[in-house]
Amino acid sequence: MTTYTLLIAAPLFFALVVMVSGVVIRNIFAIAFVIGLSFLSISNIFVFHAPTETILPHFFHNLFILLDGMVLLFFLWQGVKTKNSLVKIFALFQIVLYVVVLLLSPTLISNDVLIDEISSVMYLIINIVGGIIIVYALKYIESEEFSRAKKNGFIAMLFFFLSVMNFIVSTNNIEIFFLLFELTTLCSYILIGYRGDEMSVLNAQKALWMNQIGGVAILVALIFSILQYKTVYFDVLIANIDAFYLLPIVFLAIAAFVKGASIPFDKWLLGAMIAPTPVSAILHSATMVKIAPYLMLKLAPAMSGFVSLTITLLGTFVFFAASLLALGKDYFKEILGYSTIALLGLMMALAAIGTPEAIVACLTLIVFHAISKALLFLQAGILEKSFHLKYVNDIDGLINNSPLVVFFIIVGFASLTIPPFGAFIAKFMAIETIASEIIKNPLYVFALIFLALGSAFLTLLYFKVVTKLFVKDVETKTVDIKISKFYTIPSYLLLILLVVGIYISFELELLSSLEIIVPLFLVAIVPLLFALILFKKADRVKEYNCGEKDDIQLNMYYFHMPSVIKKDIAIIAVVGMCILILGVLL
Amino acid sequence: MIEILLILFAPIIGGFIYGFERVVRARMQNRQGPPLLQPFYDMFKLIDKQAFIVNPYHTILGIMHFITLWVVVAFIIMGQNLLYVIFLHLLSSIFLILAGFSVKSIYSHIGSNRELLAALAYEPILIMIAVGFFMVNGSFDIAVIREHDASIASLFLLFLAYLMVMPIKLKKSPFDATEAHQEIVGGVEIEFSGIFFEFLYMAKWLEYIFVYLLLMLFAGDNIFLGIGLFIGVFLLLNLIDNATARIKMKHLIKIVLSLGLTLGMCNLIGLAYV
Amino acid sequence: MKKIKVSLESVREEIESFYDYKKWHFLTLNGLALADNRMEVQWIFSKYEALDEVVVYYAEIEYTDIIPSIADMIPSAIISQREIVDMFGVKVDGSEKGLYLDEDSIQRPLSGCAI
Amino acid sequence: MFDLKKYRKKSPWILHYNAGSCNGCDIEILASLAPKYDLERFGVINTGNPKQSDIFLVTGPVTYRSRERLVELYTQMPEPKVVIAVGSCTCTGGVFRDMYNVEDGIDRYIPVDVYIAGCAVSPELIIDGVVKALEILEKKSKEMEKALKLFKEATSENGVINRRNVALKVGEVHEEN
Amino acid sequence: MKKTINIPLGSQHISLLEPVRFKFECENEKIISVDSDVGFVHRGIERACTTKFKFDAIGYVVARVCGLCAITHSLSYTAAVEKLLGGEITKKAKYLRILLLELDRIHSHMLCLSHTCENAGFEAMFMRIMGDRELVMEIQELLTGNRVQFDYINIGGVNRDINSEVAKKIIENLYEVKQRVLGYMDEFTNNWSLSLKFKGIGALSLDDAYSFNAIGPLARASGLNIDVRNEIDYLPFNEIGFKMQTQFEGDINARNIVRLNEIFNSILMCENIVNGLPEGEIFTKLKGKPNGEAIVRFEAPRGELMYYVKGNGSAMLERVRIKTPTFACIPAFTHIFVGENYADAPAILASFDPCLSCTAK
Amino acid sequence: MLTSLIKAFTNLFKKPQTIDYPVTPIIKDREYRGLIEYGEESCIYCLKCEKACPPGAILFVKTETPSENEKNKKGLQYHYNPYLCIYCSECVRACPKPDEALWQSNKKPLPATKEGKVNESWFELEKLKKTE
Numbered sequence A: 001m002t003t004y005t006l007l008i009a010a011p012l013f014f015a016l017v018v019m020v021s022g023v024v025i026r027n028i029f030a031i032a033f034v035i036g037l038s039f040l041s042i043s044n045i046f047v048f049h050a051p052t053e054t055i056l057p058h059f060f061h062n063l064f065i066l067l068d069g070m071v072l073l074f075f076l077w078q079g080v081k082t083k084n085s086l087v088k089i090f091a092l093f094q095i096v097l098y099v100v101v102l103l104l105s106p107t108l109i110s111n112d113v114l115i116d117e118i119s120s121v122m123y124l125i126i127n128i129v130g131g132i133i134i135v136y137a138l139k140y141i142e143s144e145e146f147s148r149a150k151k152n153g154f155i156a157m158l159f160f161f162l163s164v165m166n167f168i169v170s171t172n173n174i175e176i177f178f179l180l181f182e183l184t185t186l187c188s189y190i191l192i193g194y195r196g197d198e199m200s201v202l203n204a205q206k207a208l209w210m211n212q213i214g215g216v217a218i219l220v221a222l223i224f225s226i227l228q229y230k231t232v233y234f235d236v237l238i239a240n241i242d243a244f245y246l247l248p249i250v251f252l253a254i255a256a257f258v259k260g261a262s263i264p265f266d267k268w269l270l271g272a273m274i275a276p277t278p279v280s281a282i283l284h285s286a287t288m289v290k291i292a293p294y295l296m297l298k299l300a301p302a303m304s305g306f307v308s309l310t311i312t313l314l315g316t317f318v319f320f321a322a323s324l325l326a327l328g329k330d331y332f333k334e335i336l337g338y339s340t341i342a343l344l345g346l347m348m349a350l351a352a353i354g355t356p357e358a359i360v361a362c363l364t365l366i367v368f369h370a371i372s373k374a375l376l377f378l379q380a381g382i383l384e385k386s387f388h389l390k391y392v393n394d395i396d397g398l399i400n401n402s403p404l405v406v407f408f409i410i411v412g413f414a415s416l417t418i419p420p421f422g423a424f425i426a427k428f429m430a431i432e433t434i435a436s437e438i439i440k441n442p443l444y445v446f447a448l449i450f451l452a453l454g455s456a457f458l459t460l461l462y463f464k465v466v467t468k469l470f471v472k473d474v475e476t477k478t479v480d481i482k483i484s485k486f487y488t489i490p491s492y493l494l495l496i497l498l499v500v501g502i503y504i505s506f507e508l509e510l511l512s513s514l515e516i517i518v519p520l521f522l523v524a525i526v527p528l529l530f531a532l533i534l535f536k537k538a539d540r541v542k543e544y545n546c547g548e549k550d551d552i553q554l555n556m557y558y559f560h561m562p563s564v565i566k567k568d569i570a571i572i573a574v575v576g577m578c579i580l581i582l583g584v585l586l
Numbered sequence B: 001m002i003e004i005l006l007i008l009f010a011p012i013i014g015g016f017i018y019g020f021e022r023v024v025r026a027r028m029q030n031r032q033g034p035p036l037l038q039p040f041y042d043m044f045k046l047i048d049k050q051a052f053i054v055n056p057y058h059t060i061l062g063i064m065h066f067i068t069l070w071v072v073v074a075f076i077i078m079g080q081n082l083l084y085v086i087f088l089h090l091l092s093s094i095f096l097i098l099a100g101f102s103v104k105s106i107y108s109h110i111g112s113n114r115e116l117l118a119a120l121a122y123e124p125i126l127i128m129i130a131v132g133f134f135m136v137n138g139s140f141d142i143a144v145i146r147e148h149d150a151s152i153a154s155l156f157l158l159f160l161a162y163l164m165v166m167p168i169k170l171k172k173s174p175f176d177a178t179e180a181h182q183e184i185v186g187g188v189e190i191e192f193s194g195i196f197f198e199f200l201y202m203a204k205w206l207e208y209i210f211v212y213l214l215l216m217l218f219a220g221d222n223i224f225l226g227i228g229l230f231i232g233v234f235l236l237l238n239l240i241d242n243a244t245a246r247i248k249m250k251h252l253i254k255i256v257l258s259l260g261l262t263l264g265m266c267n268l269i270g271l272a273y274v
Numbered sequence C: 001m002k003k004i005k006v007s008l009e010s011v012r013e014e015i016e017s018f019y020d021y022k023k024w025h026f027l028t029l030n031g032l033a034l035a036d037n038r039m040e041v042q043w044i045f046s047k048y049e050a051l052d053e054v055v056v057y058y059a060e061i062e063y064t065d066i067i068p069s070i071a072d073m074i075p076s077a078i079i080s081q082r083e084i085v086d087m088f089g090v091k092v093d094g095s096e097k098g099l100y101l102d103e104d105s106i107q108r109p110l111s112g113c114a115i
Numbered sequence D: 001m002f003d004l005k006k007y008r009k010k011s012p013w014i015l016h017y018n019a020g021s022c023n024g025c026d027i028e029i030l031a032s033l034a035p036k037y038d039l040e041r042f043g044v045i046n047t048g049n050p051k052q053s054d055i056f057l058v059t060g061p062v063t064y065r066s067r068e069r070l071v072e073l074y075t076q077m078p079e080p081k082v083v084i085a086v087g088s089c090t091c092t093g094g095v096f097r098d099m100y101n102v103e104d105g106i107d108r109y110i111p112v113d114v115y116i117a118g119c120a121v122s123p124e125l126i127i128d129g130v131v132k133a134l135e136i137l138e139k140k141s142k143e144m145e146k147a148l149k150l151f152k153e154a155t156s157e158n159g160v161i162n163r164r165n166v167a168l169k170v171g172e173v174h175e176e177n
Numbered sequence E: 001m002k003k004t005i006n007i008p009l010g011s012q013h014i015s016l017l018e019p020v021r022f023k024f025e026c027e028n029e030k031i032i033s034v035d036s037d038v039g040f041v042h043r044g045i046e047r048a049c050t051t052k053f054k055f056d057a058i059g060y061v062v063a064r065v066c067g068l069c070a071i072t073h074s075l076s077y078t079a080a081v082e083k084l085l086g087g088e089i090t091k092k093a094k095y096l097r098i099l100l101l102e103l104d105r106i107h108s109h110m111l112c113l114s115h116t117c118e119n120a121g122f123e124a125m126f127m128r129i130m131g132d133r134e135l136v137m138e139i140q141e142l143l144t145g146n147r148v149q150f151d152y153i154n155i156g157g158v159n160r161d162i163n164s165e166v167a168k169k170i171i172e173n174l175y176e177v178k179q180r181v182l183g184y185m186d187e188f189t190n191n192w193s194l195s196l197k198f199k200g201i202g203a204l205s206l207d208d209a210y211s212f213n214a215i216g217p218l219a220r221a222s223g224l225n226i227d228v229r230n231e232i233d234y235l236p237f238n239e240i241g242f243k244m245q246t247q248f249e250g251d252i253n254a255r256n257i258v259r260l261n262e263i264f265n266s267i268l269m270c271e272n273i274v275n276g277l278p279e280g281e282i283f284t285k286l287k288g289k290p291n292g293e294a295i296v297r298f299e300a301p302r303g304e305l306m307y308y309v310k311g312n313g314s315a316m317l318e319r320v321r322i323k324t325p326t327f328a329c330i331p332a333f334t335h336i337f338v339g340e341n342y343a344d345a346p347a348i349l350a351s352f353d354p355c356l357s358c359t360a361k
Numbered sequence F: 001m002l003t004s005l006i007k008a009f010t011n012l013f014k015k016p017q018t019i020d021y022p023v024t025p026i027i028k029d030r031e032y033r034g035l036i037e038y039g040e041e042s043c044i045y046c047l048k049c050e051k052a053c054p055p056g057a058i059l060f061v062k063t064e065t066p067s068e069n070e071k072n073k074k075g076l077q078y079h080y081n082p083y084l085c086i087y088c089s090e091c092v093r094a095c096p097k098p099d100e101a102l103w104q105s106n107k108k109p110l111p112a113t114k115e116g117k118v119n120e121s122w123f124e125l126e127k128l129k130k131t132e
């Protein structure tokens, strides 16, 4: 048995086990499973030498077709049941297209499973970060008011999700990819609608129909691919690609945009906030949306010239626009959501550029983004559960109550902005690649501008949150509020991952050692100083308030985003995509 | 060796520039002005004074701002990657902004907010300048840029854009809304006192060094051109400082961002075609 | 200077019928301590672009009386009303104390009975 | 030895508070910052921020509303600091002496180091006063200034100096004497 | 969810000369409501005038209501007492009174302009105007012996005579000032950054000016023709070339232009006075004690100042009521602030030229 | 804006307007209203100045050792507080013998320090005066 089969099969089994047991046993099992999965994914790296290739037996193909049919019919049924015409239409559309695909039988056969470096990296993220989130979810779900079975089902679903994700990054067959794509849609549909109230159901449906657009796009791509290249395999498709017939690639890219919740498909990811926080965490960091950059990376070798440029521009535009839109938000998770969308845009842009440097940058960003976002979402959950806070405006002076959470939040945001963390490295490398790209094609200047503006907006955005944490008066006393170990330990683990990540980027020499060590030192020295120097002896006085003594009311500036801007941005994005398709068609 | 000396004495050189500028400004306003060494007198006085703190974070972040800025200057002098330097400089601003946010003082808060918005305005332009240097010299390394010929001719539009960034960083009108003594009493620095304020005060000197070192990059390996640029821009900045009022944050962002980005874009596209 | 005596009840009507905001402007509300615990309140108006045409409406009241407010007709009167409340300790409709005086300073200093 | 104390004299930063004056002295302070008298040549900066100032220029007899603000600003100034009473009315009450809403001069509330007479003081007098104040500043220790007779004891809880609400009300003063 | 910030301006603030307290409630930096407290400088002069000082000393006391418009205060009070005492003062005394009144207006307006510039972040302009203002201060000192509190006006006339040397100096300096002010005019109309700061900011419409009873430059900038110099006859303003200055925009810039034009007009008046000074005594002794009531209005630099004086035939007066221009304008001020940017607030405030020591007395 | 630029530039090469006070002290104008001075010999002790002074900066207080002026029947001593005086010169105008007994000089009042006990000593005098 190869590792990948274990990675795919084991979580399925875990899901079943977790389903049946009681709390304590379930927790023990789940933790054990997570540890196991992590080890597996790590060992995969060490075992890994050359790409693994496997052709699955015919039986599996039939099974998958059956499953696919079931999933699509389920969607249709859901559409009928909830009377949501969009869901219905897209489900029907998919069924029709799927039938067409099945009728056209491809001739060029290749491996169904192909595991390369990128997959191995994805394994790491999915299993380790995802696993950590599951551990966190164990406690989180206990604080909700659901039946025992439903709670267990939740954990099981998460494991199932991991399995699907593990598979999706190993497959080479676009048909299987389509199935798994639909399965993730299904998972997210169930998880988002998990709470079962009106809002959840609505948002789940939104996620459903939007993700089905991705399915449609994949199917269209499949059809074009079969018609022109007679294959349903990524590697064959990419190897035989004809620079004048990129339609399948473009449609796959659009599917990626849908999964990556790029503008204008951003609604579903934001709607997903309604679900329990671990769901958001897992969607944003380890699973689901990560399909988008992964797919792009897979397609990268096939892209060139116009397509590469347009997707880069689109990606950077999304980066810019999403961070702009996020400025108008107040809800903590929503801010995180938009920043995910933005960074996904950047990842896809980087993947589309496709130079080796860009791909390294993209991978770094994927890894670090997963860790940081997971960390931040866990904190969002803690804020919700332990402090009953949701809006950034309310987290005034959190540092007085829980320095630990504040520390985590700050580390989370810092790791997305400042050197020497991976997100920074990626941004840095992105600028470098784009800069060298401009020499070839001046239109990349716009990508640069979007990137520069977007990163400035993102910084601004992170401050929107960080601002409020610190506020401390001369007189306020610090009251420590205890937080459950189940919450803090996953955070610590993620923190360790971050450090490991920095170490690895140090090893890989993504930046010169000086460039990593110095800022790391600078950043790390601050909490140390916090801990060591308390200025016990220094005299303290009140803040200057014009000599007055009444209470001060503080707030970060807020940015009102008129809906016109939102509409304009969506229109620009749609137009961009149309240009992409039209340009390829012509 | 000389580099190490330069790094060590960077704040002092900055202090001289600052002191000289105060004299020049006074003269431009028809006044006698303080002595040239005034910044150092201030420094010694501040060291000697009682220091109040509001909370420890505030103080530490303020000190970190100074240290990081020093590191930035050191990196420039050592000829590191320009893009990296710009980001590191952003880190130093971030420390300052966080410091401003960490106290419960309204003016400090507004100052931080404005500082943040100002960073929004000048960061993209600085990045474009770095890219411009890359396109001319084929490298982001400052050491390489210093060895090449003066790039001011090919980067002239970006140079103009940089001229707009300088007053923001040096807190000079018309773009000094972040400090705005008459509105928010100095903004971020308001709650610092005594020796802790001293760090911020010296950070200002380092800011001078940072800004003018970046300016000198436009002159490449031509030292005389560099000095000429320094003197010319120094005079120009002070003249403009004395001929304009402070404009609002809103206008600042609009002007700097739109004008700066257009200039930068034209320049980069032009470079790509040439 | 023309002085017109009014009673407290009718002052609002008188002023309403007389005051045209494009012709007259309200100067101030004046108070005057009289003997035996009475005071005189004066509403002083002057005419735009006329040679020294000042009209004074006045009423003699007790300190316990409530003076009607004219702030709805003449928004700028609000501050004079607050002043007279502070200085004489009388009540004016809708005007609270505390324009000048703190709790611990001498109250109603201009009235005959400062405390 | 390198004596830091002598630099106090060279960089006095001022804070100006108007505790109820008639403006006459305030505009003269402004005038003394202006080109003709140019206090900045002594290193003076008008910081407007108590936490960074050394010299407290007060004008006006203290009105009731200003008392607490005056004390608040005074406590926010780090040591060593000097207080200059600018103008006759600040020194002793001037014409406003015995009016019902003022206290006669600011030295009822905070210790005054230099008194400048004049109504209004002219910029030369202000410069004289500042120069005098600088001499005093150089000799001052960094001890926290002693409370005045109109102060209650300053309370200090775990390092936080709190002198708010410490100015006695007028009635209380008489009781004490 | 609260998104507003409360920004205090005062009571001690570097952009303020005097303690006044505004508490702005802001959305971001846009002011949505204003809370003001103006009573910091209340000293109780009105009461002291009736209990502590005799009527002939009050002229010097009310001058200490405010250092900027001291001359108007003592003049108004004196005029009121002279009205009660009956009797006429000499023409020369009247001319000298106007001379000082207008000089005071010039220096007060220059102060206001420079302060507005400083609060708009234009330090150089502040220094420039303050430097030129010394020219006016110089002649004031020559004329009266003090730079700010002139104590020049006495019941029955003025305290000091003017000699030819001083007259020459006045003409010289005023000519110089005129040249400088022409330069400001250019700066205020043409400077790009100042127009961003001043044009269209802090505007008061004509209708609002009427309904809020705005006075002084504030009203004249909105096009409301109110200038007490036009409405009184105890001093011969019209003889010496007074002209009303109005603008129509009502914003900071219009106020500045009104002030600049008034400076020109005042300079003209001063020159006319010095050139055509009649011969005669400067002081006539007025006998008796004030009895009856009198209302006197004068145009202070900030607008209409009103004195109500009531005497009962003894040396102690019964009531002195001071209505100052700023006091009457406070409601208008708070109205103007709403909707503006906090970044503009100091400049707007300075452009009102508020005088709190006048307001609170 | 251009004029300002030019102005600033030319100012750079001009001699600044600043006067060199206090290194070279300026002599105040002859007419400057400075400290009130008192000529003991010519005073006729009519106390008009004391009454006329608005803030009460002139006090005539009884002492043990009065000066040898035959007009001084009550044994009074002239006291003057420059820190209370508002330099209005009302006292001089009230004095029957201006320029001899009481006149306003053009001397500037000196700044006092804490040691000067500006207020305390004057309070004592006022108390003495009240108890008379």
Ligand code: NFV
Pocket: D023, E065, E066, E067, E068, E069, E072, E073, E300, E301, E302, E303, E305, E324, E325, E326, E327, E354, E355, E356, E357, E358, E359
């Ligand atoms: N308000 C006022 Fe005055 C004036 N002008 C008034 O009478 O300044 Ni202090």
Ligand code: SF4
Pocket: D021, D022, D023, D024, D025, D026, D059, D060, D086, D087, D088, D089, D090, D094, D095, D118, D119, D120, D121, E064, E067, E148, E149, F086
């Ligand atoms: S001393 Fe005189 S001029 Fe100065 S503030 Fe007091 S009253 Fe006004």
Ligand code: SF4
Pocket: F036, F052, F053, F054, F055, F056, F057, F058, F084, F085, F086, F087, F088, F089, F090, F091, F092
């Ligand atoms: S000048 Fe005025 S205040 Fe001074 S002593 Fe004479 S009368 Fe009194």
Ligand code: SF4
Pocket: F042, F043, F044, F045, F046, F047, F048, F049, F050, F094, F095, F096, F097, F101, F102
């Ligand atoms: S008024 Fe003149 S003469 Fe009379 S006591 Fe005073 S100083 Fe002496």
